Amino acid sequence: MDVKLKAITKRYQAPDGSVTDVLDVPNFDIGAGEHVAMIGSSGSGKTTLLHVMAGITAPSSGSVECGVPGMSPVNLAKLPEAARDAFRGRYIGIIFQTHHLLGGFTAMENVLLGMSFTGRPADAGWARHLLETVGLKDRMDYRPGKLSVGQQQRVAVARALANRPQLVLADEPTGALDPINARSVLDLIRSLTTEVGAALLLVTHDREIAQSLARRVDLAEINRSSSRYVSADTARIAEVSR
Amino acid sequence: MNIFQLILKQMRQRALSSWLTILSVLFGVMLATSVFVVHRTAGQVFQQEDYGFSAIVGPRGSRLALVLNSVYDIDQAQGTIQWNVYEDLFRTPNDRFASWAIPFAVGDTWKGRRIMGTSGLIVDRPEIASMAELLKQQGRELRDLARSPASPESAEALENRIQQVADLTLQRFVELDDLQTNAGELDFTIFDHLESIREDYERAISGLTQTGTAQRLLGVAAAQTVGERLMTLGNSVKPFEVGYGRKLTIAEGRAFHSMKFEGVLGAKVARELGMKIGDEFQLEHGGSAEDVHAEVWKVVGILAPTGTSFDDTIYIPLISSWAVPEHEHFMELAAEIAGTPDMDAPITKDSTTVRSGASPQPNASPKPGNAPMLPGGRVVPNLPAPDNTPRNTNATPTSPLASASNAPVEPKSADEHDHHHHEHAFMLRPDGTIKLDLEREKWRVSGIFVGTPGFYQYGNLRFNIEQKGLAMAVSPAQEMRAFFMKFLEPGTRVLSGIAILVSVLAAITILVSIYNSVVARRRDIAILRALGATRNRVLSLITLEAVLIGLVGGLLGLLGGYAMVSIGISLFGDERLPIRGLNVGWFEWAYLAGVVILAALAGLVPALAAYRVSVADNLASE
Ligand SMILES: Nc1ncnc2c1ncn2[C@@H]1O[C@H](COP(=O)(O)OP(=O)(O)OP(=O)(O)O)[C@@H](O)[C@H]1O
Ligand SMILES: [Mg+2]
Numbered sequence: 001m002d003v004k005l006k007a008i009t010k011r012y013q014a015p016d017g018s019v020t021d022v023l024d025v026p027n028f029d030i031g032a033g034e035h036v037a038m039i040g041s042s043g044s045g046k047t048t049l050l051h052v053m054a055g056i057t058a059p060s061s062g063s064v065e066c067g068v069p070g071m072s073p074v075n076l077a078k079l080p081e082a083a084r085d086a087f088r089g090r091y092i093g094i095i096f097q098t099h100h101l102l103g104g105f106t107a108m109e110n111v112l113l114g115m116s117f118t119g120r121p122a123d124a125g126w127a128r129h130l131l132e133t134v135g136l137k138d139r140m141d142y143r144p145g146k147l148s149v150g151q152q153q154r155v156a157v158a159r160a161l162a163n164r165p166q167l168v169l170a171d172e173p174t175g176a177l178d179p180i181n182a183r184s185v186l187d188l189i190r191s192l193t194t195e196v197g198a199a200l201l202l203v204t205h206d207r208e209i210a211q212s213l214a215r216r217v218d219l220a221e222i223n224r225s226s227s228r229y230v231s232a233d234t235a236r237i238a239e240v241s242r
Numbered sequence: 243m244n245i246f247q248l249i250l251k252q253m254r255q256r257a258l259s260s261w262l263t264i265l266s267v268l269f270g271v272m273l274a275t276s277v278f279v280v281h282r283t284a285g286q287v288f289q290q291e292d293y294g295f296s297a298i299v300g301p302r303g304s305r306l307a308l309v310l311n312s313v314y315d316i317d318q319a320q321g322t323i324q325w326n327v328y329e330d331l332f333r334t335p336n337d338r339f340a341s342w343a344i345p346f347a348v349g350d351t352w353k354g355r356r357i358m359g360t361s362g363l364i365v366d367r368p369e370i371a372s373m374a375e376l377l378k379q380q381g382r383e384l385r386d387l388a389r390s391p392a393s394p395e396s397a398e399a400l401e402n403r404i405q406q407v408a409d410l411t412l413q414r415f416v417e418l419d420d421l422q423t424n425a426g427e428l429d430f431t432i433f434d435h436l437e438s439i440r441e442d443y444e445r446a447i448s449g450l451t452q453t454g455t456a457q458r459l460l461g462v463a464a465a466q467t468v469g470e471r472l473m474t475l476g477n478s479v480k481p482f483e484v485g486y487g488r489k490l491t492i493a494e495g496r497a498f499h500s501m502k503f504e505g506v507l508g509a510k511v512a513r514e515l516g517m518k519i520g521d522e523f524q525l526e527h528g529g530s531a532e533d534v535h536a537e538v539w540k541v542v543g544i545l546a547p548t549g550t551s552f553d554d555t556i557y558i559p560l561i562s563s564w565a566v567p568e569h570e571h572f573m574e575l576a577a578e579i580a581g582t583p584d585m586d587a588p589i590t591k592d593s594t595t596v597r598s599g600a601s602p603q604p605n606a607s608p609k610p611g612n613a614p615m616l617p618g619g620r621v622v623p624n625l626p627a628p629d630n631t632p633r634n635t636n637a638t639p640t641s642p643l644a645s646a647s648n649a650p651v652e653p654k655s656a657d658e659h660d661h662h663h664h665e666h667a668f669m670l671r672p673d674g675t676i677k678l679d680l681e682r683e684k685w686r687v688s689g690i691f692v693g694t695p696g697f698y699q700y701g702n703l704r705f706n707i708e709q710k711g712l713a714m715a716v717s718p719a720q721e722m723r724a725f726f727m728k729f730l731e732p733g734t735r736v737l738s739g740i741a742i743l744v745s746v747l748a749a750i751t752i753l754v755s756i757y758n759s760v761v762a763r764r765r766d767i768a769i770l771r772a773l774g775a776t777r778n779r780v781l782s783l784i785t786l787e788a789v790l791i792g793l794v795g796g797l798l799g800l801l802g803g804y805a806m807v808s809i810g811i812s813l814f815g816d817e818r819l820p821i822r823g824l825n826v827g828w829f830e831w832a833y834l835a836g837v838v839i840l841a842a843l844a845g846l847v848p849a850l851a852a853y854r855v856s857v858a859d860n861l862a863s864e
Pocket of ligand 1: 012013020022040041042043044045046047048049
C-alpha cells in the first residue's frame, strides 16, 4: 500500500476559542513497502500526523490517499469514522511508544485481539509465529504485567503485525527501552514489516536509528506549521539525543 | 476472539465487581420471582378441578365457614339441615340439577380426627357402577313396558299388556328385597330410596291385582312411576369425588357396610394413629376425649391417600352416626322399640333370630297390615332382614360390637352421659345391620356434597335450594378463591412493589458498576478502537456486558426464587392447600425479559460514555 498526503492541515480549537495550527503538510508520500524514518523536534506534530495517516484523527483539510493493490484508492480523510476504523483494523498496524497492551489478556490473547476487528477468522498459527519470532515462545500465556518492558513492546510489535498490515506506523517504539533492547525491537519491526511486505513509517528521536532506514524525513521541514512552535528547549533536547 | 470471549475476559478481569453486580440482580429477581410465583400459585390454588363436587349444601349461615368446615376440617360445623333437603334433590326429575349427592354428618372425632357419617357412596368400588346399572336397567324395562299400553289395538291386546306389566311388576317386587339388601350394604340412601319406592310398588300391585280395567290401568301408571323412580335413582348412584375425577378408593380391606357399625380410615389417620383393620374406635362427642359415646365401630378398610383433608377423616355409615342416642340435635329414639320399655337393652344379639339374609323372609314389614298379597296368596316380602321378633329383654345392655373384653365401656354406656334422654336410637338386626328407630322428620345432616353436570346447573341448584329457605348451596372453589385472594392480594401488591424497587436498584448497581469500569478502562477502549473496533462495536460491547449480567443474575434469581418458594412450601405447606407443580409462567419470563431490557438500558449509559471515548487523547502515553 502506498500513502499520499496532500495539503494536510490540522488545527485544534481550544474551548476558549483560541486556535492552534499543528499540521500544514502540502505533500508527503510513502511508497508500497518503503521504510521511512521520521524525525522532528518534540511538538512538531509527528504523533498527530501518524494519527491522521492511521485514520484515528481526521485532518482539518487535505486528503490521505491510500492505494491498496487491487482496490481503487481510498481517501481516509473523506471516509466516515466507522469505515476509517475498519480500514485501520484491516490494513494498518500501529506500535506506540508504550506497549498499550490490554492488562487482562495474555500475550497470545493480545495478538489475537489484534485480529478481532477485521471480520476475518483469527489465525492462531500466524499469531504463534509472530510471538516466536519476537522471542516470546515460552511467554505466550503471560499477562503484560508479568512481562518486562522490552517483552511487552515485542508483544506490541507482534500485535501490530497480526493482520499482515500493508502499513506499519510506529511512534517512537523504542523510546522506553535501553539501547540494546531498542536495537533488537527495531530489528524485529523492520524484519517483520519486510516479511509481510508492508510499508513502515517509524517516528524516532534517535538519529542513529533514523540513519538505518532507507529514507528519512524531518517533519520540521515538511510541516509549515511546526517551526513556529519549536522552542529553543526542544531544539536542544533534539540536539542532545543525537 | 469473538465479542463474547472479549466480554467474558473483561468481566473476569474485574470478577469481584461483576459477581457483586450479578448478586444484586439475583436478589432482586429472586424476591420478585418468589412474590410472583406465590401470587400466581395462590390464584390457581382453588380451582373447580380441586373439588369433585360443585357445591356443598348446608345450613344457612356463613358460606365460607361451611366450606372450611366440611372440606378442610377447620372450625365447627354450623348446624344441620333436614333430610328432606337431600331427598328434594332427586324428587322431581325436571329440575334435577344434581348429578349426584352425598350427605354427611360431622362433629364427632376419634383421637382428634374428624369422623364423618356418610353414605356408602363416599368410597368408590365396582359395586356402585353395577348397582347403578341394575337400577337403571330394571327401571327402564318396567317403565317402557308400562308405557306401551297407551294405544291398545284391541281389548284383548290391552289385557295381555296389562298382564305383562303385572307379571314384571310382581317379579321385580319379589326381587326388591334382595336388591334392597344389596343396596343396604352399599349405601343406606339407596336402601332408603327403595324403601319409599316400595310404596309405589304396592300401589301398582294393588291396582294390577284388581279386576276392573280402570283400576288395573291405574296400576300400570303406578308401575311406570316405579320404573321412572328406579331410573332416577340409578342415575344418581355415583361415587363421591374428592377432586375432579379423583375418588376415594380402598387401599386395604373393604368399604363399610352402610348399615353396620363399621368404618374406613383415611390414609393419614391410619398412618398417624397406627390403626389397622380390625381395630375399634368410638366417637368423642364434640371433639372431647372425655365424652365418649358408648357405641363401638370396627375398622374394615383403609383408603388410598388423596393428598387432601379427606385423608385425615374417619368414615362411618350415616345411619350409624344417627344411631348414637346422644346425637339429640338431629335424632330421637323411638321409645316404643318393639314394645320394649325405654330402659331396656337397645340391641338384640339373640342368635336364634339369625336367619339367612339371602332368602326372602316371610312377612316382616314394619307396617304388617299393609303387606300386600301376591297372587297365589303369597305374602309380599318386605324389609330385607327384618326384625319384628320381640326383643330379648334379658339381654345385657352392651355396645353393638363390643365383646366381653371391652367391658369397661359397656356398663358406663347408659349412665355416663347426663345429657341424653334416649339411649336406644336403634336396634340391631340379626345380620348386624342397624335398624334405625328415628322418625324420618328427625333425620338431619351437616351437609351434602353435590355434583352438578356443569356450572350452569350449580347456579340453578343454588337458586332452587336457597329459594326454599331451608339451606344454602356454596361452591367451594369460588368461596375459597375469594377468601384467599382477599388476604393475599394486598400483601402481594406491597411485595411486588418492593420487588420492582429492588430490581430497579439492581439496574442502578449495574449502571454504576459498569460506568466506573468504563471510566477506568478508557485507555483499553482507545486501544480497541486503534485496533479497528468501531464506536458501535464498543457500544455493543459494554451494553452486552450489562445484558449478560442481567441475564445471568436474572436466571439465577429465577431459580433462586423457585427454590425459595419450594422450600417454603415444603416447610410450611399444608396438604389442604392444593399447590400445583411450580411451572415457570409467562409472567416470570416476561419479567426476566424486563430485567434484561432494564439491564441493557442501564448498560447504555456507560456504553455511551465508552462510545464517546476519544482515541487520540487516551492513547497518549501515561
Ligand atoms: N488535542 C489537542 N488539542 C490541542 N492541541 C494539541 C492536541 N493534540 C496535540 N496538540 C498539540 O499539537 C502539537 C503537536 O503534538 P504532537 O503530539 O503531534 O507532537 P510530537 O511531534 O509527537 O511531539 P513528541 O515528540 O513530544 O511526541 C503540540 O504542540 C500539541 O500541544
Ligand atoms: Mg509524539
